[in-house]
Amino acid sequence: MAHEYIPEIAIDSKGNEHKVQGWQDDFYGGKLGFWLFMFTEVMMFGAMFLALTYYKTLHPDDFLLASSHLNRLLGGTNTVILLVSALTMGLGLLKMRAGDVKGAKLMIYATMILALMFLAIKGVEWREEYEHGIFLNHGKLLPESDFPFGEKIFYGLYFTMTGLHGFHIIIGIGLMLWLLKRINAQKVTPEHHILHWNIALYWDIVHLIWVFVFPYFYMIGAGDVIGGAHHG
Amino acid sequence: MSKSYFDETHCAIGHPKSTFMQWMLTIDHKRIGLMYAAVMFTFFFVAVATAFLMRLELFAPGQQFIDGDTFNQAFTLHGVIMIFLFIVPGIPAVFGNIVMPLMIGAKDVSFPRLNWFTFWLYVLGSIIALTSLWGDNGFADTGWTFYAPYSLTTSTTVLPVLIAAFILGMASILTGLNFLVTIHRLRAPGMTFFKMPLFVWGIYATAWIQLLATPVVGITLVLAIMEKYFGIGIFDPAKGGDPVLFEHLFWIYSHPAVYLMILPAFGVMSEIIPTFSRKEIFGYRTIALSSASIAGIGYLVWGHHLYTSGMADLAKTVFSFLTFFVAIPTGIKFYDWIATMYGGKIVLSTPMLWALGTIITFAIGGLTGVTIAMIGVDIHLQDTYYTIAHFHYAMLGGVVFLLFAGMHYWFPLVTGKMYNEKHAKIAFALNFIGFNMLWFPMFIAGYKGMPRRYFDYLPEFQIYHQVSFFGAVVFISGLIFMFYVLYRGWKYGEPSGPNPWNATTLEWHMPSSPPPLENHSKVPYVDFEPYEYKHGQPVVKFDYATMKRID
Numbered sequence: 141m142a143h144e145y146i147p148e149i150a151i152d153s154k155g156n157e158h159k160v161q162g163w164q165d166d167f168y169g170g171k172l173g174f175w176l177f178m179f180t181e182v183m184m185f186g187a188m189f190l191a192l193t194y195y196k197t198l199h200p201d202d203f204l205l206a207s208s209h210l211n212r213l214l215g216g217t218n219t220v221i222l223l224v225s226a227l228t229m230g231l232g233l234l235k236m237r238a239g240d241v242k243g244a245k246l247m248i249y250a251t252m253i254l255a256l257m258f259l260a261i262k263g264v265e266w267r268e269e270y271e272h273g274i275f276l277n278h279g280k281l282l283p284e285s286d287f288p289f290g291e292k293i294f295y296g297l298y299f300t301m302t303g304l305h306g307f308h309i310i311i312g313i314g315l316m317l318w319l320l321k322r323i324n325a326q327k328v329t330p331e332h333h334i335l336h337w338n339i340a341l342y343w344d345i346v347h348l349i350w351v352f353v354f355p356y357f358y359m360i361g362a363g364d365v366i367g368g369a370h371h372g
Numbered sequence: 373m374s375k376s377y378f379d380e381t382h383c384a385i386g387h388p389k390s391t392f393m394q395w396m397l398t399i400d401h402k403r404i405g406l407m408y409a410a411v412m413f414t415f416f417f418v419a420v421a422t423a424f425l426m427r428l429e430l431f432a433p434g435q436q437f438i439d440g441d442t443f444n445q446a447f448t449l450h451g452v453i454m455i456f457l458f459i460v461p462g463i464p465a466v467f468g469n470i471v472m473p474l475m476i477g478a479k480d481v482s483f484p485r486l487n488w489f490t491f492w493l494y495v496l497g498s499i500i501a502l503t504s505l506w507g508d509n510g511f512a513d514t515g516w517t518f519y520a521p522y523s524l525t526t527s528t529t530v531l532p533v534l535i536a537a538f539i540l541g542m543a544s545i546l547t548g549l550n551f552l553v554t555i556h557r558l559r560a561p562g563m564t565f566f567k568m569p570l571f572v573w574g575i576y577a578t579a580w581i582q583l584l585a586t587p588v589v590g591i592t593l594v595l596a597i598m599e600k601y602f603g604i605g606i607f608d609p610a611k612g613g614d615p616v617l618f619e620h621l622f623w624i625y626s627h628p629a630v631y632l633m634i635l636p637a638f639g640v641m642s643e644i645i646p647t648f649s650r651k652e653i654f655g656y657r658t659i660a661l662s663s664a665s666i667a668g669i670g671y672l673v674w675g676h677h678l679y680t681s682g683m684a685d686l687a688k689t690v691f692s693f694l695t696f697f698v699a700i701p702t703g704i705k706f707y708d709w710i711a712t713m714y715g716g717k718i719v720l721s722t723p724m725l726w727a728l729g730t731i732i733t734f735a736i737g738g739l740t741g742v743t744i745a746m747i748g749v750d751i752h753l754q755d756t757y758y759t760i761a762h763f764h765y766a767m768l769g770g771v772v773f774l775l776f777a778g779m780h781y782w783f784p785l786v787t788g789k790m791y792n793e794k795h796a797k798i799a800f801a802l803n804f805i806g807f808n809m810l811w812f813p814m815f816i817a818g819y820k821g822m823p824r825r826y827f828d829y830l831p832e833f834q835i836y837h838q839v840s841f842f843g844a845v846v847f848i849s850g851l852i853f854m855f856y857v858l859y860r861g862w863k864y865g866e867p868s869g870p871n872p873w874n875a876t877t878l879e880w881h882m883p884s885s886p887p888p889l890e891n892h893s894k895v896p897y898v899d900f901e902p903y904e905y906k907h908g909q910p911v912v913k914f915d916y917a918t919m920k921r922i923d
Contacts, residue, residue, distance in 0.1 A: 148894070148895055150560060150561045150562070150894070150895045150896060150897040150919075151897060151920070152561075152562060152897040152899055153897070153899060153921060158561035158562065158897060159561070160560070160561060160895045161557055161558055162479060162558075163478070163479065163480050163481065163482050163483070163484065163554075163557075163558060166482065166557055166558075168557065169482045169553050169556075169557040169558075172552075172553050172556060172557065173482065173483060173549055173550070173552075173553045176549045176552055176553070176583055177545075177549060179583060179584060180545055180549075180583060180584070180586070180587040181587070183584055183585075183587035183588055184587040184588070184590060184591045185591075186588075187587070187588045187591045187592065187621055187624070188591055188595070190621075191595070191606060191617060191621070194614070194617060195606075195614075198614070199612070276598075276602040276603065276604065277602050277603050281603065281604075281605075282603065283603060283605075283610065283611055288612075289605070289611065289612025290612065292604075292605045292611060292612060293604070293605050293606060293611075293612055293613065296598070296602075296603075296604025296605050296606060297604065297606065299602075299604070300594075300595065300598050300602075300604055304594075
């Protein structure tokens with residue numbers, strides 16, 4: 141059976157007509173649902189930031205020292221790339237709403253390329269750290285190494301959180317591929333673009349999370365607070 | 373004979389011919405609710421059987437049937453199934469799906485395909501949890517709470533259970549999200565928030581908890597997995613981590629989760645009490661807002677699980693105060709229900725009997741909860757049978773009893789048939805007597821010092837365990853008999869007609885019984901309160917073909 145939406149009218153006791161909202165074609169419902177889903181992302185990363193903050197109060201010096209060893213050049217470049225990608229994503233949505241489907245697709249491609257660049261740089265960074273003996277279940281992070289507790293936890297959370305964030309980037313690329321497919325199939329059009337809207341919203345939360353991840357991991361050890369550790 | 377939702381359905385993918393595939397792919401909220409019920413109750417009986425095995429072992433001191441390690445796995449299996457597979461999806465998954473859209477005059481939930489996906493996510497999570505049973509070292513033995521550091525070091529198969537709990541959490545989040553959007557967007561014209569039936573309020577408050585609390589436990593379990601298999605050192609003191617942090621993060625979800633279980637149950641109670649008192653509910657707004665405030669305050673009380681885990685005295689005092697505080701809105705609801713019955717024409721049908729029984733059992737469960745909210749008392753009673761009895765009175769005697777009440781209340785709506793009332797009442801009596809006999813002795817045993825999760829005990833506790841055992845026998849017989857009565861009712865019962873209870877809310881105004889695929893024939897305009905009775909009769913009447921008021 142098909143489920144087309146047949147608009148319906150409810151009539152009150154005075155004979156006035158009231159439009160009935162169906163679940164089909166509910167633009168605001170779709171938006172609301174996705175905003176609610178974004179809340180869950182905030183709560184999820186929020187819990188990890190809570191753990192991070194707690195351990196920073198337990199091991200403040202270790203945290204600053206570990207942070208000072210992260211590569212701020214690559215991390216900073218990635219931050220810029222992600223912010224630009226949020227811009228291209230937003231422009232794509234504006235173009236879609238203005239009826240410029242071709243321009244919207246171009247912007248989605250640009251966003252995808254930026255996302256891939258982000259992942260590549262992240263990969264270089266992780267590899268560099270791996271070669272310094274810092275990786276999950278490897279070298280200095282093994283239980284038997286005498287690396288300080290605080291640094292172990294810092295790097296443990298660093299790999300967990302940037303890894304989970306990177307996972308969101310990968311999902312985002314998948315969503316954009318799907319979006320392109322739907323645009324090509326004319327299922328997403330300037331009149332009916334809720335999917336585009338929600339994926340843009342998703343991309344915003346992905347970059348927003350990074351905006352908190354970056355200072356908390358890379359920047360807290362940037363100054364000379366602990367006697368001038370100059371790396372990266 | 374008009375077609376009901378058993379005869380035709382919408383599907384997520386394609387238009388399959390076979391009835392079986394139509395059920396597997398259905399996006400109809402009523403069918404999905406029924407499938408949840410089928411899966412949930414199957415697991416429920418597995419967990420009941422596990423619990424009975426433990427009771428059998430505890431019949432006498434010393435080892436009878438199973439050794440200590442198996443006992444640990446048994447209570448973990450019991451807890452994991454009862455919490456994650458049964459009671460967390462619980463009333464929202466079954467009645468939230470079946471009844472809530474009907475109550476607000478919607479054709480379905482806001483995202484029917486997502487609802488279908490969520491159901492199968494739930495099934496997937498359940499299967500993954502059970503694969504742990506066939507793991508190399510057997511099912512997890514950590515208890516359903518997975519406390520670090522033991523869960524990080526045990527050799528039993530914890531990983532599938534952690535992953536499953538994460539997936540089931542996802543399913544719970546998506547259900548809550550779907551219901552929130554549905555309630556915001558799809559209410560019939562004219563139905564403001566304060567004209568919604570109270571069950572919808574319960575589902576609404578619950579959905580916020582599902583949405584905002586579940587991600588915290590999800591990520592906690594991910595961190596535990598990262599800890600166990602990638603050695604990030606966050607919860608293991610041997611690596612500088614803090615196991616108490618795990619407890620905090622775990623209970624930030626898992627305490628609100630008990631309100632997530634009870635709020636829809638309170639909603640069921642708020643439907644049954646006015647219907648069978650033939651009277652408008654007393655204090656509609658206080659009940660609605662107390663649901664919201666329980667959901668809010670319930671967030672801030674998790675610390676009362678950690679009185680003995682090492683926490684600042686100030687924090688303990690604050691958590692203790694907040695725990696007392698959350699009992700107030702619950703108390704308000706109880707007084708409202710009793711005030712509703714006062715002066716009403718009470719009809720003692722089976723759903724009402726279950727509701728009245730719950731007022732007794734949940735009052736015991738709730739008030740004993742207040743006693744252990746006191747820090748000093750709790751330090752004496754923490755991890756004893758007193759606590760076990762408390763939360764079984766609250767969860768089983770509250771949530772599950774009201775789930776059963778709802779099952780008897782909405783049975784004619786869902787099936788179009790009526791069960792044998794006399795037999796159903798006997799089943800209630802067996803359940804009620806068995807339940808109290810099973811759990812009340814545990815209060816005394818716990819007070820005298822019987823610790824939880826032990827498979828052996830001192831001889832002085834034997835009498836309590838034996839009374840409990842006989843209670844369990846009566847209770848389980850009652851459960852089986854109850855399901856048998858409902859089965860007989862569905863198979864051979866008399867047709868019930870659309871509104872057998874003379875109820876007022878919209879789900880009882882269907883054009884046919886059982887309801888057709890897309891629910892109401894027309895969407896009504898709601899310019900009436902949900903529970904309007906005058907002289908014991910519903911005020912609002914509809915012509916079911918046009919859904920126009922004819923009163």
